[in-house]
Amino acid sequence: MKIVRARVVPFALPLRAPLATAHGVLHERHGALLVLETDGGLLGLGEATPIAGFGLETRARAQEALATLGKQALGCDPHRLDPLLDAAEHSAPDAPCARAAFDSAIHDLVSQSESLPLASWLARHLGRVARTRIETNALLVGATPRELASAAERAVARGFRSLKIKIAGAAHAADPERVGAVRCAVGPAVRIRVDANGGFANSNLALRAIDALAPHDLEWIEQPVPASDIPALARVRSRSPIPIAADEAAVAGAGLARVLADRAADWVVLKPSALGGLRAAARAAAQARAAGCGIVVTTLLDGAIARAAALALAAALPGPLPACGLATGALLAADLAAAERHDAAALAPAPAPGLGVPLDSARLERVAEGRGRVLAHRDGQAA
Ligand SMILES: [Mg+2]
Structure with a gap:
């Protein structure tokens, strides 16, 4: 199994009602979705949605780090999970939300390929x-x-x-x-x-x-x-x-x-x-x-x-x-x-293999900010 395509799609999710915290009032959540695709057609999903006041990266930094991590994964076998996550820590030490998205997408792929719900795999x-x-x-x-x-x-x-x-x-x-x-x-x-x-x-x-x-x-x-x-x-x-x-x-x-x-x-x-x-x-x-x-x-x-x-x-x-x-x-x-x-x-954790959350293109289109960025094509060439 090899990762042949990576895509990053920025999004905005509005809140139903403003939420007041000591960090201020929250009206919407901004983030970016990472989609990793394998040569066998599996899709691994991860989401980076940093929040202000938590000492996390900005949304711009999260997107930049996701692009780096996505490119880094091209041609790699997600079953090499530990070396891939170690490399992500090395190349994006300042972007925990982006690393979490990458970690999620890799775990999603590995547990799907073993036909196990992610909860059972973990x-x-x-x-x-x-x-x-x-x-x-x-x-x-x-x-x-x-x-x-x-x-x-x-x-x-x-x-x-x-x-x-x-x-x-x-x-x-x-x-x-x-x-x-x-x-x-x-x-x-x-x-x-x-x-x-x-x-x-x-x-x-x-x-x-x-x-x-x-x-x-x-x-x-x-x-x-x-x-x-x-x-x-x-x-x-x-x-x-x-x-x-x-x-x-x-x-x-x-x-x-x-x-x-x-x-x-x-x-x-x-x-x-x-x-x-x-x-x-x-x-x-x-x-x-x-x-x-x-x-x-x-x-x-x-x-x-x-x-x-x-x-x-x-x-x-x-x-x-x-x-x-x-x-x-x-x-x-x-x-x-x-x-x-x-x-x-x-x-209850999802019973389907992997994260159990299929990519919903119609919903994603409604919340996407722009068309997103494809980091590599199916033939493995970096874009
Ligand atoms: Mg808290």
Whole structure:
């Protein structure tokens, strides 16, 4: 099997409603799709959808890196997975989203060629059998306490038992009231986690906010302080009555190793899209577990292809998993593929070989920005 053609298609996916985080208000997600084609006609898909504020590459850099990685793969056998992914780390060390797309496309090809769903392929390589069901959390969207409480009621009616609320945004003074309204609406049995996205400037401000939120019985608070300040995260964790999750801090460079060495988190949030792909995320999961941390797998609020890769990883990983942040597809008003049940309280990995997400040209055309770039033709000549 040989990769004979690579294509990069930039896209824009509008959100159904603006999403406010400490990084600002999100209206749409921009990214690029990588399509690798083999001489036998298999298509391997990967998606790079960087997000501002996560210490990731820009979308322009992601596209440039995808072009480099796509060209690099021409003529290669995807079964040489480790050398290919090692080479990608070498040629695009600064572009984790592009590397994640490349990693996804290669994994998609290899698992298709072995007629295995990607989740089963990954699980087999971890010496286990894939889970068939992964519980997910609902990300609540709403500006006011009342809007959040109704979003929470709707989510619980749809079967969710774990809810997530973005905090530390422009209206952070109202966070205790917003979180309290949700707790009041859903009662004590539903888990609630909050995500500050690094929005509290230092550990004192974070601890003050945490004290105000603590009465609402939270599962964890994610990234209370900026990603670069791991000592501050460790200080917060040592004094916080609420468990601490590291997200952005575990993404940037050698961040995860420092988070674990400094005992700065109880939980580590694993986003394959931001960590450089499935292989890197599975390694990060093993490191975090070995250090005694819990792990949770989430999307980067990305399109259907990267979400399918994250779901396959969650299905394959050993050990207990809390509700994962994989039900984010419903936030998008347009997507890269049809994704039935993408916002359900429990998801099953696709049963078809590979990622299980076929290339949907009609949908892709609707969200594509331009015609995309073919990096090589069928005869293997670079374009
Ligand atoms: Mg987060």
